[in-house]
Amino acid sequence: MKELDQKINKVFGGKVVRKDLTSRIKGNAVVPTYVLEYLLGQYCATNDDKTIEEGIDLVKQIITQHFVHRDQAEVIKAIIREKGNHRIIDKVSVRLNDKFDLYEASFANISLRNIPINDVYVKKHPKLLSEGVWALINMGYLPMKDPKISPWIVESIKPIQISxxxxxxxxxxxxxxxxxxxxxxxxxxxxxxxxxxxxxxxxxxxxxxxxxxxxxxxxxxxxxxxxxxxxxxxxxxxxxxxxxxxxxxxxxxxxxxxxxxxxxxxxxxxxxxxxxxxxxxxxxxxxxxxxxxxxxxxxxxxxxxxxxxxxxxxxxxxxxxxxxxxxxxxxxxxxxxxxxxxxxxxxxxxxxxxxxxxxxxxxxxxxxxxxxxxxxxxxVLKHLRKEDYTKSYIDLFELSSTLTTRDKTGIEKTFSGLIKLLFPHGEYTEDEARSLFEFAIECRKRVKDQLEKMDETFNEDEVKFRYIDKSGESKDIETLELVQYRSKYQLETSKELGQTMPLASPEQTTKEKHFNELAPSHIEIRDNQMGISYESLFGPYLKSASVYKIEDPYIRRPYQIRNFMELIQLILQYKTPGEYIRIHLITNNEEEYLPQTLNNFKTIAYSLKEEDIDFTYEFKDVIHDRIIDMDNDWRIILGRGLDFWQRVDSEFDIAYYDQKSRKCKEFKVTILNHNNKSLLEDC
Known part of the structure; x- marks a missing residue:
């Protein structure tokens, strides 16, 4: 059992269950997960393997004996008739028959309709009157001389939920x-x-x-x-x-x-x-x-x-x-x-x-x-609905006064919900609140952006999805999809052109670098952002370099080595034909990967000789930085190193071959001149 699972069982013992057990017992039962886990919670809420296996057998037995499959409905009816009563698991709904002034129950799987039910159950469980509730039901059978009177009796109902x-x-x-x-x-x-x-x-x-x-x-x-x-x-x-x-x-x-x-x-x-x-x-x-x-x-x-x-x-x-x-x-x-x-x-x-x-x-x-x-x-979530965190951000952040009431309400309710989910105890740092607040703003801005495209009246008043923190610094929030596709399709309206983009577009930045003198830069990439490649981030800075020192502790697994090879491929694109260059890699490794990694590095070194590239490497136990240093006076500081994409395993996924089709992890890139000490200190 991994460390987190041990902690979960220790802190919330009896309230947790191993999640793969649900699929093990479900079989062909068309029943919601919360019904199955209700039963698992009765018999398998432990980390003891023997108790779990015994509990699984018991739950399977309960499902087999009491859950009503539609194709077995008549068999269950016969059992109830022969035994006089029998417990079933089914979905039951109730309606009022005003002609006879009584409530009547209907069962989804056993196919019984218009069965009289005591008012007590309806008053206790009013949801029976809507779409129905999954429940443990004791069904009785009492033959009646009058054929107009139903022999079926609802003896008791217990909704399947924690009380x-x-x-x-x-x-x-x-x-x-x-x-x-x-x-x-x-x-x-x-x-x-x-x-x-x-x-x-x-x-x-x-x-x-x-x-x-x-x-x-x-x-x-x-x-x-x-x-x-x-x-x-x-x-x-x-x-x-x-x-x-x-x-x-x-x-x-x-x-x-x-x-x-x-x-x-x-x-x-x-x-x-x-x-x-x-x-x-x-x-x-x-x-x-x-x-x-x-x-x-x-x-x-x-x-x-x-x-x-x-x-x-x-x-x-x-x-x-x-x-x-x-x-x-x-x-x-x-x-x-x-x-x-x-x-x-x-x-x-x-x-x-x-x-x-x-x-x-x-x-x-x-x-x-x-x-x-x-x-x-x-x-728990139902109880938390009674609490209100919609204004809990006020001590930390101030929303732009240009936002409409509906914009603010949407942002506040999303933030409140996320706080209840992640910090129900009410304790969180400013940075933790900031990440949720920005996400809440983005989710509402996505709605507003589309409304502005659909209806020009939404463009009449200038609205800025901006907030100010307690230090007085303001920040504009943009949706991720617009950051990715803005430069590609030039979607800016005249109003948007007047706004400051919170995140630079690496693709646009690179285009400018082709026409302007290279300058130090800082780029922030968001989680799940696409359209990012080594070329778009720092390609032009590789020009004229003949010595590369690359520090990255995570060049060991196959996909990480593939990333490294893609960097070498980019270096080759900027290499002058006939020029001799050197690439030195400093990385770390683990015992299980070391033999294969050494073999891979030797193969890389051999293949690069034909390209006039001398590839060498060394392993260090402690590496703090993730840096590409070059003898053309440029240094590239990669917050996550070369492995900043979310992993792609399938060779049949276009993202396996195209860097811009991959989703990124959140990271930062800083590019500076070796002599630019001030920018280095700022970063």
Whole structure:
């Protein structure tokens, strides 16, 4: 067991489970993860292997004997009839039969309809009246002489969810973990392997949880297929419901005027719309109008009454085109149905998750480590909905006065949600708050940028997505996709041209260097940023150099050596034919990689002789810097060394061959003249 898993079990013993166990017991059972982990939490919430195996056998037995498969419904009915009663696991929903003034239950898998149910259960569990609840149900059977009377009896219902959590204990135990450890724990809880994700990618995944922890939060995520956009909303929590975007009506979502029954927003914390995109989908305009009011005012009116609700709205769907195509030819909302492609509706969205940055899920991206029992986390998040952190940034940062009220609200609610998720105990540094604050600003700016393209009235007032920290320094925030594609498609409006870009575009910088005298420079690259190559970062500075000293402790694994070879390839491009040059590498190594690395370096040295390059190397135990020093008086300081891309393993991925197609890790590059001491000290 790795160190973090040991710590998780020690601190949150009995509240965590090994995440690969769920798939081991699920089999063909079409049942949400929180149902299975509820059972695992009863019998497998331990790190003792023997107890886990015994628990798995017991849970499998429970699923086999009590979970109702649709194709076995008649068999289960026969068992109930023969035994007189039997416990089942099924999804049950209830409706009022006003003709006979009684509640009637329907069961999803066992195919029983209109079964009388005691009012007590409905009052205790009101969600039964909406889309239904997964539950442990004792079903009885009593033959009746009158065929009009149902022989089926609901003897008891126990919704499958944890009944109590100590929120203060949860906050106190959070202090036992570093921020990085806590983020990884949350990633493992939702079933993902944190080692496969960059920090920004982790933040994007966890942003999907904000609707569960923040009241009346409106979130949209559009992106390619297969990235797990809807998984969290159907599997994580019994307090959220996932519905098809085309299957919702005013009565189902808000209130049925004929019966007075409240809709989904009255019973669920999160209402998520799956497959929300689709230009040809037909939508009730009346529904869109009610949603606009609800998303802005937290209320809706039907008939003569006004209703309040706290449900968050989530919209997930697939995009039809690449990001660069949408930015050039339309906007990032282009895939939405016509009636939702409405600036007034979209302006109510608090945050837009960049779904195109999320990798398609592969087997190695799922975790086998420990995380919270999802139902435990679901109850914690429900409790945290009562707390408000929307103004907690005020002591650290000040938002630009040019932002609209809706812009500020979106930023504040996203920041509040992230604080509740990552720092529920309320303790964080200014830098930790800054990274979340900037991400929250970016998520709202993504919405506003597209509205400005859709409707020119949004351009009437100058709006700057800028903040000032307590030191008085201001910073403009830009969305990552615009940083990447701005120079390529020249998307700047006259207003944008007047803004200071927070991050330099390496591609544009390199173009200028071809025409101007080379000068010291400093470039910051963001997590998940694409379009970055050695050539775009520092290519022209290699010109005229004949001696290269490269210091990088991580040139050992195959993909790291490939990066090094790509640097040599670039050096060859700037090498004058017939010129003799020398490359000396200083790196570190580990025992398991050393034999193969030595063999690889010898092969490299042999092959480069034909190119008039003398390649030498040495190993040092301690290397602090990641530097390329050259005898042309230029020094390149690489914050992460040569390995600043996120790893690409498949040879069938274009990013394996094209540096600009790879996603980056966050890093900085400083290029200075050897004699420029002041810039070196500043860096």
């Amino acid at each position: 109590y959590v100590d929120i203060e204990e949860y906050k106190e135990l959070r202090k036992e973990f570093t921020t990085e450890e806590w983020v990884d724990l949350l990633m493992q809880t939702i079933g993902l392997n944190p080692e496969e994700f960059s920090r920004r990618s982790k933040l994007i995944q966890l942003t999907r949880l904000i609707p569960f922890v923040e009241n009346n939060y409106n979130l949209i995520e559009l992106g390619p297929k297969g990235t797990g956009k809807s998984h969290i909303y159907s599997e994580l929590s019994p307090h959220g419901i996932l519905i098809s975007g085309g299957e919702v009506t005013k009565a189902k979502l808000f209130v049925n005027n004929s019966t007075g029954d409240i809709g989904l927003v009255g019973y669920w914390d999160v209402v998520a719309y799956d497959e929300f995109a689709g230009k040809s989908k037909r939508v009730d305009q009346g529904l869109v109008d009610i949603m606009k009011n609800y998303m802005a005012q937290k209320s809706f009116s039907r008939g003569t009454h006004v209703y309040q609700a706290e449900a968050s709205m989530v919209f997930v769907g697939n995009t039809d085109n690449s990001v660069n195509y949408m930015l050039k030819h339309s906007n990032l909302f282009e895939a939405l149905p016509k009636d939702y492609y409405d600036p007034a509706f979209l302006d109510r969205i608090h945050a837009y998750i960049p779904g195109w940055e999320v990798q398609k899920l592969r087997s190695e991206m799922f975790t086998r480590d420990y995380g919270f029992i999802v139902d435990y986390l679901a109850e």
